Every structure is written in C-alpha cells, then in structure tokens.
Amino acid sequence: xxxxxxxxxxxxxxxxxxxxxxxxxxxxxxxxxxxxxxxxxxxxxxxxxxxxxxxxxxxxxxxxxxxxxxxxxxxxxxxxxxxxxxxxxxxxxxxxxxxxxxxxxxxxxxxxxxxxxxxxxxxxxxxxxxxxxxxxxxxxxxxxxxxxxxxxxxxxxxxxxxxxxxxxxxxxxxx
Ligand SMILES: CC(C)(COP(=O)(O)OP(=O)(O)OC[C@H]1O[C@@H](n2cnc3c(N)ncnc32)[C@H](O)[C@@H]1OP(=O)(O)O)[C@@H](O)C(=O)NCCC(=O)NCCS
Numbered sequence: 001x002x003x004x005x006x007x008x009x010x011x012x013x014x015x016x017x018x019x020x021x022x023x024x025x026x027x028x029x030x031x032x033x034x035x036x037x038x039x040x041x042x043x044x045x046x047x048x049x050x051x052x053x054x055x056x057x058x059x060x061x062x063x064x065x066x067x068x069x070x071x072x073x074x075x076x077x078x079x080x081x082x083x084x085x086x087x088x089x090x091x092x093x094x095x096x097x098x099x100x101x102x103x104x105x106x107x108x109x110x111x112x113x114x115x116x117x118x119x120x121x122x123x124x125x126x127x128x129x130x131x132x133x134x135x136x137x138x139x140x141x142x143x144x145x146x147x148x149x150x151x152x153x154x155x156x157x158x159x160x161x162x163x164x165x166x167x168x169x170x171x172x173x174x175x
Contacts, residue, residue: 028087075163
C-alpha cells in the first residue's frame with residue numbers, strides 16, 4: 001500500500017505533460033515502442049482519455065491512455081475504447097499508482113457514457129478492475145486468448161454483443 005503522504009494526484013493530461021509521459025512510458029517498459037504508440041495515438045486524434053499520476057512534488061510518475069476502437073456487427077453502435085498503455089515509473093511500481101490510474105480512468109469513461117473497454121494485459125492483474133477474458137470472447141479482432149479482456153461499463157452492453165473490432169492504426173505494429 002502507498003503511504004497517504006505519497007499518494008499521487010490523478011488528473012487529466014495536458015500538452016505540457018507530453019515529454020514527461022514519453023519518459024515515464026519508456027522507462028516503465030524499458031523500450032521506446034510504447035512511448036511512440038502514445039505519441040502516434042495522440043497525433044491521430046484517437047485518444048479518448050488520458051490521465052497522469054503526479055506526486056506532491058510535481059513529478060509525473062504514471063500515465064494511462066484509452067483510445068477509440070471501431071466496432072462492426074451486432075454491437076456496432078457501442079462506444080468502445082482500448083486501455084493501452086498504462087505505465088508507472090519503475091521506482092513507484094507495486095505501490096498502488098497503476099491501480100489508481102486504471103480506476104480513475106474507468107470511472108471517467110463511465111461518466112462520459114462509454115460502453116465497453118478492452119485490454120490486452122496480464123490475466124492476473126486486470127480482473128480486479130472487472131475485466132473478463134470470457135466477455136472478450138464475444139469481441140473478435142486481432143487479439144484473442146487469456147490476455148484479451150473486456151469490461152462492460154453498463155449492464156445492457158453485454159446484450160449488444162458479439163462485435164467485431166478494429167483498433168487504431170498505431171496498434172498495427174503490435175498485432
Ligand atoms: C503494470 C503496471 C502499470 C502496474 O502498476 P503498479 O502501480 O505497479 O501496480 P499496483 O501497485 O496498482 O498493483 C500491484 C499489483 O500489480 C501486479 N503487477 C504489477 N505489475 C505486473 C505485471 N507486469 N504483471 C502482472 N502483475 C503485475 C502486482 O503483482 C500487484 O499485485 P498484488 O496486489 O496482487 O500483489 C506497472 O507495474 C508498470 O508500469 N509496468 C511496466 C509497464 C507495463 O507492463 N504496463 C502494462 C501493460 S499495458
């Protein structure tokens with residue numbers, strides 16, 4: 001658990017955060033690919049929501065992005081996003097920052113009227129936020145398997161499935 005005095009503020013990202021977001025993303029993953037993905041999603045205009053975690057001393061220690069996913073088929077009217085990537089500075093990992101970013105992001109998406117969130121991530125981590133690999137079996141696209149998980153933000157969404165989805169173009173290098 002994070003000590004309350006160390007709990008970061010979770011707030012929307014601003015253009016002034018962009019360099020720090022690239023840095024946190026690259027150091028969290030130990031690779032430039034995900035930082036590039038964030039920049040490309042931003043320049044394509046497909047980011048639906050971004051949040052940053054900022055320490056009390058002003059240091060940006062985490063970031064999360066949700067981008068637009070296009071649906072076709074029975075549930076084509078659903079508003080769908082993809083959670084990726086989420087990054088926490090290595091020295092602040094396993095202290096609750098990632099969980100705080102994910103919970104705040106999902107809450108904001110729910111308030112914005114979004115319907116469904118998809119993630120390709122660790123099957124031990126995302127179920128605690130409500131993500132479900134079984135629900136994702138009703139979502140066909142480039143990803144499948146235990147890591148591909150879905151979260152319905154409203155009860156009625158499940159009845160609108162199945163659906164076929166296409167992720168934003170910058171994801172193609174990960175497919
Ligand atoms: C994954 C990540 C965002 C989680 O954020 P965090 O602040 O470290 O996580 P929290 O403190 O909120 O949650 C801790 C839990 O996450 C789990 N966890 C952390 N990283 C994990 C990983 N790579 N795989 C599986 N579980 C992980 C821990 O086991 C811990 O579980 P527990 O509470 O049951 O012990 C962060 O570790 C990170 O930036 N990792 C590198 C980049 C990455 O892999 N991003 C996710 C893929 S998009």
